[in-house]
Amino acid sequence: MGSSANRLINRPILASVHTEAFRHNLNRIRELAPESKIWSVVKAKAYGHTLEAAFKGLESTDGFALLDIADAQWLRDHGWAGRILLLEGLFHPDELETAVKLNCDLVVHSEKQVEWLQSHQNYPGHPLNIFLKLNSGMNRLGFRPEQYREAFHRLHAARYHMHHMTHFANADQVDRLPTVGEQFECFEKAIDGLQAPTSLANSAAILWHRNMLGDWVRPGIMLYGVSPTGSFADIVRSDLQAVMELRSEIIDIQHLKKGEHVGYGGRYEAPEDMRIGVIACGYADGYPRHAKDGTPVWVASAGPDGDDVICPIVGQVSMDMLTIDLRGAPNANIGSLVELWGGEVPVDDVAQMSGTIGYELICALAPRVPVVIK
Ligand SMILES: Cc1ncc(COP(=O)(O)O)c(C=O)c1O
Numbered sequence: 001m002g003s004s005a006n007r008l009i010n011r012p013i014l015a016s017v018h019t020e021a022f023r024h025n026l027n028r029i030r031e032l033a034p035e036s037k038i039w040s041v042v043k044a045k046a047y048g049h050t051l052e053a054a055f056k057g058l059e060s061t062d063g064f065a066l067l068d069i070a071d072a073q074w075l076r077d078h079g080w081a082g083r084i085l086l087l088e089g090l091f092h093p094d095e096l097e098t099a100v101k102l103n104c105d106l107v108v109h110s111e112k113q114v115e116w117l118q119s120h121q122n123y124p125g126h127p128l129n130i131f132l133k134l135n136s137g138m139n140r141l142g143f144r145p146e147q148y149r150e151a152f153h154r155l156h157a158a159r160y161h162m163h164h165m166t167h168f169a170n171a172d173q174v175d176r177l178p179t180v181g182e183q184f185e186c187f188e189k190a191i192d193g194l195q196a197p198t199s200l201a202n203s204a205a206i207l208w209h210r211n212m213l214g215d216w217v218r219p220g221i222m223l224y225g226v227s228p229t230g231s232f233a234d235i236v237r238s239d240l241q242a243v244m245e246l247r248s249e250i251i252d253i254q255h256l257k258k259g260e261h262v263g264y265g266g267r268y269e270a271p272e273d274m275r276i277g278v279i280a281c282g283y284a285d286g287y288p289r290h291a292k293d294g295t296p297v298w299v300a301s302a303g304p305d306g307d308d309v310i311c312p313i314v315g316q317v318s319m320d321m322l323t324i325d326l327r328g329a330p331n332a333n334i335g336s337l338v339e340l341w342g343g344e345v346p347v348d349d350v351a352q353m354s355g356t357i358g359y360e361l362i363c364a365l366a367p368r369v370p371v372v373i374k
Contacts, residue, residue, distance in 0.1 A: 012249040013280050015371045016342075017049045021241035022057025025223050028240055032206050033217045037062035039085055039199070041220035042071070048286075048365040049224060049244055053373040055080065057243070058223065063105070065218055069095055072102045085131060088141065089113050096120055105129035107165065109141040114151050118158050130155055131165040131199055136186040137178030138169035145190045152194055162196040163216070171204035172228040180205065184212045204228040207238055226358035232346035244362055245342025246287075246369070250299070250334055252278040253326065262323050263315030268293055275326040277311065279338055282320040286365040287340060288354035289317050295353040297322075298344035300337040302329035308344070 029038055040061040041047075046054035051071055055078060058064070063083030064075060072084045089107040090096055093116040099106060108114060108130050117130070132152055135142030143151050156162050166187045170176040178186075187200065198214035203222035205212055221227070225242040227234040235242075256262065256270040270276075279297065283289040295313040303309040311324040311332070326332045341347035347358040354361075365371075 011280050012251070013285060013369055014247055015365055015369050016245045016247070017053040017057075017371060017373050018241070018243050018245065019053060019057035019373060021225055021243040022054065022223065023060075024241050025225055025243070026058055026061060028238065029206060029217065029219050029222065032210065032238075033201070033213050036201075036213045036215060036217045039063045039065040039083075039216055039218045040223055041065045041087070041202075041218055043067045043087060043220070044363045045071075047220060047224050047226075047359065048362040050371055050373065051075070052078075053243075053371070054223075056373060062216075069098055069102070069104070072104050073098070076102050083129075090116060093120075100128065105131060105163075107131045107133050108151070108155065109133040109135075109143070111147075111151070114154055117155060117160065127158075127160045129163060130160045131163045134164065134166040134187055134190050136166040136183040136190070138167055138183070140167070140169075142166065145186055148190045149194065152196075162194075163199060164191045164194070164196050165199040168200070168202060168205055168209075168212075171202060171209055180209050180212065184209075202228070207234065221359055224362060226362060227348045230348050230352055230357045232348040235346065235348065242341075242343050242347065244347070244365070246281070246285075246340040246365070247342070248279050248281040248338050248340060250277040250332060250336045250338060251280045251321075253332070253334060254278065254323075261315075264318055265316050267316050268314040268323075275329075275332070276314065277324045277326045277329070277332055277336070277338075279322050279324060279340075280320065281322055281338075281340055282318050284319045284366055285369050286361065287317055287322060288350065288356060288361060290356070291317050291322070291350065291354045295350055296345050297324050298339040299324070299326075299329050299332050300339075302326070302332035302336050304330055306331055310345070 038061050040058045042054045042064050043066045065085040065087050085105045133142035134148050171180050199216035200214040201217040203219045225240045254276040258272050260270050262268050281287050293314050296310045309329050314325045315323045341350050351358045
């Protein structure tokens with residue numbers, strides 16, 4: 001895109017996934033958690049980056065953690081011989097046969113799952129690695145502390161290889177309950193005397209609570225160079241790199257007179273005569289419809305001296321297009337390259353201007369957007 005050599009024949013929108021950035025971010029996690037093994041969390045098609053790209057960029061991980069057994073199958077079919085963790089374990093007992101065949105580790109968070117595993121303790125390939133999940137206060141999945149030890153003993157007696165696991169609700173916040181400290185204390189108490197490896201930390205805990213990492217850390221969002229808190233400053237401070245870059249082009253330019261409006265609902269009124277750039281990207285591509293006026297878009301070589309500039313969105317994002325204020329971009333033309341998010345425009349900033357978090361935007365990249373793995 002941008003130059004005729006790279007120009008797409010069809011609609012000029014493209015997501016690039018940078019495997020070098022994956023490698024960089026994984027190395028950063030190794031530096032931050034040198035004593036721990038790493039489950040690279042690649043659920044939701046690697047947070048929208050494609051499993052293929054994640055596999056290519058993260059092949060030096062210790063394991064992949066995901067939800068869908070079909071994704072585990074994909075990794076095995078493509079040669080991954082290392083560990084795979086099914087983060088929510090079995091959804092149905094029929095999955096056990098495949099999970100064993102694929103040599104997956106299983107999270108166990110419910111009584112039902114314990115029963116399924118107990119009744120299959122002589123399954124060929126047994127014993128499996130089990131990550132028994134404690135509900136230490138998040139109250140989403142897992143055994144309450146008073147049920148945890150019994151579940152552990154039952155699976156241990158059935159000769160499964162046991163691990164302890166919990167998940168933090170607020171590792172990115174200081175003023176929310178339960179605090180990380182409370183959850184950690186609950187975890188320590190619940191597992192007291194039950195010898196087994198542990199897994200606790202998500203990205204926020206790896207960044208800010210390194211006394212609570214455990215034997216296996218479970219980073220997701222930081223692998224993708226996006227902040228757990230929504231603040232891009234975290235990414236800069238932590239030396240992480242954006243992995244996904246969403247780019248498009250200006251496909252038309254409108255010349256508005258002072259007082260004219262742009263787009264559905266006429267949300268933006270031109271304060272003076274001005275140029276508006278129309279970009280081939282809308283909410284059907286995964287761009288947030290709630291992006292406010294002022295949300296940044298990077299435009300290549302469009303500034304007064306041919307420099308790159310940031311132009312603000314003006315007007316409502318529509319299904320296939322969005323519109324930007326070109327007053328600071330006198331050299332912008334039809335065909336100018338723009339970045340919606342990536343190395344130039346942090347997805348965290350777009351998310352903040354849209355009332356959401358970077359997680360949601362990257363995961364929601366629409367299937368119609370072509371993805372190139374670099
Ligand atoms: C159980 C579990 N562990 C780890 C992660 C990774 O979290 P993050 O993307 O915040 O690092 C998730 C993601 O939601 C999760 O559900």
